[in-house]
Amino acid sequence: YEAFGTAGNASKIKQATIDVFATKYANGELSAVAKKAVTA
Structure with missing residues (x-):
């Protein structure tokens, strides 16, 4: 859970x-649209 703050x-x-x-x-x-993951 720490990874997600x-x-x-x-x-x-x-x-x-x-x-x-x-x-x-x-x-x-609510919307079923997912956001693109941010990569480091």
């Missing part, structure tokens, strides 16, 4: 059901 942040993660994500995709709040 998320170490120590478990308490900040909020759970959401698949229904919440499905609704957000349907409403256009």
